[in-house]
Amino acid sequence: MHIAGLELNNPLIVCSGVLGISSSLFLRLEKEGAGGVVSKSISLSPNEGYDNPTVTTVPCGMLNAMGLPNPGIDAFIEEIECRSLSIPLIASIYGKDADEFAELAERIGTLCEAIELNLSCPHAGGLLSIGQDPMLVREVVKKAKKAASVPVIAKLTPNVNNIQEIGIEAQKGGADAISAINTVKGMAINIHQEYPVLSNLTGGISGPAIKPIGVRAVWDLKKALDIPIIGIGGISKWEDVIEYAYAGASAVQLGTVLGTDGIGALSRIKEGIDAFCRQKGVSFEDLVGSVRKRFD
Numbered sequence: 506m507h508i509a510g511l512e513l514n515n516p517l518i519v520c521s522g523v524l525g526i527s528s529s530l531f532l533r534l535e536k537e538g539a540g541g542v543v544s545k546s547i548s549l550s551p552n553e554g555y556d557n558p559t560v561t562t563v564p565c566g567m568l569n570a571m572g573l574p575n576p577g578i579d580a581f582i583e584e585i586e587c588r589s590l591s592i593p594l595i596a597s598i599y600g601k602d603a604d605e606f607a608e609l610a611e612r613i614g615t616l617c618e619a620i621e622l623n624l625s626c627p628h629a630g631g632l633l634s635i636g637q638d639p640m641l642v643r644e645v646v647k648k649a650k651k652a653a654s655v656p657v658i659a660k661l662t663p664n665v666n667n668i669q670e671i672g673i674e675a676q677k678g679g680a681d682a683i684s685a686i687n688t689v690k691g692m693a694i695n696i697h698q699e700y701p702v703l704s705n706l707t708g709g710i711s712g713p714a715i716k717p718i719g720v721r722a723v724w725d726l727k728k729a730l731d732i733p734i735i736g737i738g739g740i741s742k743w744e745d746v747i748e749y750a751y752a753g754a755s756a757v758q759l760g761t762v763l764g765t766d767g768i769g770a771l772s773r774i775k776e777g778i779d780a781f782c783r784q785k786g787v788s789f790e791d792l793v794g795s796v797r798k799r800f801d
């Protein structure tokens with residue numbers, strides 16, 4: 506299947522952050538049946554992230570505030586330059602403003618098959634994340650797209666009033682595809698310590714708890730956009746992928762499930778999708794947006 510210039514042998518992509526940037530791990534994911542992998546989000550300089558605790562469990566999911574730890578663009582390039590991966594590698598990048606995103610996109614050049622813009626990070630001089638400001642989203646996408654040599658995917662945050670509006674601006678900025686969603690804002694307090702659990706106090710929820718939020722985001726985006734949408738959030742079984750496809754996702758990304766169930770979840774989910782399509786006599790592409798369309 507082709508999505509935004511990417512050649513995927515199946516719709517299951519490993520999402521950013523949950524599994525890091527090591528080339529050997531990417532190879533294991535390929536062997537387990539991943540259609541593609543997204544790197545951990547990379548910045549211009551190395552970033553240590555927040556102090557522990559950075560992760561806790563919540564009912565039906567995880568709550569994390571890692572603070573986007575990563576070794577920086579130089580180390581990332583060194584790591585991926587000599588990889589021998591046959592599935593697409595998507596580089597996730599973040600910066601504090603549009604110029605930083607553009608610089609990162611330019612540095613990556615053609616070392617990856619696509620770039621994913623992590624728009625959930627805070628921007629310089631503001632309390633909000635970049636992805637909460639439609640005009641800023643358009644500017645970041647536009648500059649990154651101009652600087653990039655490969656397709657650009659804009660990854661949206663669900664922590665907004667109107668995700669359609671943000672998606673429209675990303676499309677106007679020239680995004681080749683949208684991925685949605687990043688984690689949903691949340692918090693946990695330890696009642697015995699009378700203190701928040703995470704060192705950052707608040708964090709982002711992932712896992713099955715957020716699946717309906719992701720499905721709704723894809724549904725809304727599909728109505729407003731012409732570019733492909735990659736669904737993310739709470740996928741743990743093949744039925745979830747079909748649900749995302751019905752809402753309008755051309756492919757999906759998996760994260761938390763690979764931590765809770767191990768990377769074998771990839772082949773398990775893939776087999777389920779293949780069996781479902783075989784039984785219905787359709788291709789995965791036939792499913793994309795097919796329920797959404799009935800309500801246009």
Ligand SMILES: Cc1cc2nc3c(=O)[nH]c(=O)nc-3n(C[C@H](O)[C@H](O)[C@H](O)COP(=O)(O)O)c2cc1C
Pocket residue numbers: 520521522523545546567569571573597623660686687688710711712713715737738739740758759760761762
């Ligand atoms: C521990 C952890 C680290 C993450 N790091 C990143 C990151 O670096 N960049 C990013 O765009 N998303 C990051 N995410 C968000 C995931 O890519 C994904 O959007 C989110 O977890 C929802 O998918 P899931 O429910 O399948 O995990 C992270 C998520 C988790 C749980």
